[in-house]
Amino acid sequence: MASDSQKKLGPIAILTVPLFIVALVFTVVLTGSTANCGPSGSGSSVSVDPDSVPDINIGGYGHAQLVNAAHIITAGKDLGLNARDQTIGVMTAMGESSLTNIDYGDWETGGVTNPDGSATSSIGLFQQQDGWGTAAERMDPYKSATMFFEAMLRNVPEAERESLAPTIVAHRTQINADPYHYEKYWDTAVQIVEELSGKTTQLGAGGATCKDDTTPGHVGKDGWASPGDGPINDRYGPRAAIPGVIGAGFHTGLDLEAGGCYGPIWAAHDGTVSNVFIDSLGNWFLVVDHGGGVITHYVHMYADGLIAKTGDKVKAGEQIARTGSSGASSGCHLHFEVQIDGEFTDPEPFLAERGITY
Numbered sequence: 001m002a003s004d005s006q007k008k009l010g011p012i013a014i015l016t017v018p019l020f021i022v023a024l025v026f027t028v029v030l031t032g033s034t035a036n037c038g039p040s041g042s043g044s045s046v047s048v049d050p051d052s053v054p055d056i057n058i059g060g061y062g063h064a065q066l067v068n069a070a071h072i073i074t075a076g077k078d079l080g081l082n083a084r085d086q087t088i089g090v091m092t093a094m095g096e097s098s099l100t101n102i103d104y105g106d107w108e109t110g111g112v113t114n115p116d117g118s119a120t121s122s123i124g125l126f127q128q129q130d131g132w133g134t135a136a137e138r139m140d141p142y143k144s145a146t147m148f149f150e151a152m153l154r155n156v157p158e159a160e161r162e163s164l165a166p167t168i169v170a171h172r173t174q175i176n177a178d179p180y181h182y183e184k185y186w187d188t189a190v191q192i193v194e195e196l197s198g199k200t201t202q203l204g205a206g207g208a209t210c211k212d213d214t215t216p217g218h219v220g221k222d223g224w225a226s227p228g229d230g231p232i233n234d235r236y237g238p239r240a241a242i243p244g245v246i247g248a249g250f251h252t253g254l255d256l257e258a259g260g261c262y263g264p265i266w267a268a269h270d271g272t273v274s275n276v277f278i279d280s281l282g283n284w285f286l287v288v289d290h291g292g293g294v295i296t297h298y299v300h301m302y303a304d305g306l307i308a309k310t311g312d313k314v315k316a317g318e319q320i321a322r323t324g325s326s327g328a329s330s331g332c333h334l335h336f337e338v339q340i341d342g343e344f345t346d347p348e349p350f351l352a353e354r355g356i357t358y
Contacts, residue, residue: 044083045076045077045081046077046083046199046201048070048073048074048197049070050067050071053070058191058195058196061094061098061099064100065099065100066192068093068099068100068125068141069090069099072086072089072093072145072148073086074142075143075149076149079146079153081149083197083199084162084166085161086193087166087186087193088170089145089148089149089152090189090192090193091166091189092126092148092173092174092182093125093145093148094182094185094188094189095181095185096125096126096174097125097126097127101124101125101139101141102123103123104122104123105120105121105123105129124138124139124140125141125145126145128148132147132151148174151173152173155172156169165183165303165304167180167183170182180303183303190203214264214307214318214319215264215319216266216319217264217266217316217318217319219316219317220355220356221355222355224268224355225267225268225356226266226268226356227256227266227296227298228257228258228259228263228264228265228266228336229257229259231257233255233256234254234255235255235348236253236254236348237250237251238250238251252344253299253337253338253344254335255333255334255336256333256334256358258332258333259323261324261332262305262322263332264319265301265319265320266317266319267296267317267318268288268290268336268356270313270314271288271289271290271296271314272289272311272313273287273288273289273309273314273320274287274310276306276308276309276310281327282327283326283327283328283335284299284301284302284305284306284324284326284327285297285298285299286301286308294338294339296336296338297335297336297338298320299327299335299337300323300325300327300333300335301321301322301323302324303326305323305324306322307321307322
């Protein structure tokens with residue numbers, strides 16, 4: 001439950017630099033945004049013939065692994081699932097078996113037991129236990145994928161599934177110990193699905209957001225834009241301790257409500273996305289280099305709320321992400337930072353000088 005201080009401030013970042021620390025080195029969870037992406041519109045499947053997969057390598061996955069991915073894609077298509085769902089299946093198998101149809105699992109490799117103390121019986125692409133089906137069914141790539149998708153349909157209804165991050169959908173299907181285990185496989189899964197099918201899925205980097213499902217922001221006469229809608233929830237500067245949450249420190253950015261959960265986040269100025277990463281505290285960062293020593297940080301998105309990716313050229317007012325509450329945060333909002341020549345500066349007067357006020 002939020003403290004009285006938190007209630008007064010609204011959702012705030014807990015990103016602070018303790019007063020005894022001179023500099024903070026950034027080294028970082030997600031649910032989802034609403035998107036129903038496909039190669040030719042909402043709800044479209046992609047097709048791959050497993051017998052026609054070329055002998056190539058995609059994202060470090062070789063021919064045999066890509067054939068298994070093709071079986072997963074085919075199983076999803078046969079159930080009438082869309083490209084996003086098919087990609088979730090590929091991502092899940094990547095996280096469970098590296099797309100390798102293995103006849104052993106966590107018990108053999110790590111002595112993992114079920115809650116009742118019995119040895120796990122995981123095998124196949126999805127590391128499915130006895131309760132999923134026979135050994136032959138679990139070792140059949142197409143059948144095991146079909147069983148995975150059928151469980152996904154039961155456990156995560158479509159309307160809810162489209163609003164959840166891919167890793168959460170996989171977790172609720174597989175009941176994995178770590179809900180975010182699959183997150184790191186998403187981008188490569190998208191690459192595999194697109195290259196094998198020859199279709200562009202419109203699935204965004206880092207999550208399930210459609211690349212074309214964005215809202216432009218307003219650009220001022222000086223060429224700068226608000227990074228997110230107000231009001232301001234917390235300002236730059238010293239921050240008192242919040243009992244039971246964090247000690248006293250220095251708040252390095254400006255907290256904006258930014259439309260609440262999944263509201264639009266815009267590039268404050270023209271630039272290049274120099275990094276997108278999650279730090280040791282679980283905070284997602286998107287970093288834009290505007291040149292001339294000016295860098296802006298956009299923090300707390302969920303992974304599937306990331307739209308722009310590293311290397312992208314962005315324009316002022318272009319939507320680059322959606323508001324989230326990842327990491328050290330008490331609610332959905334945008335924590336916006338400005339650095340000049342590597343030093344933090346107060347974003348509020350910085351933006352005001354460029355015609356952006358709240």
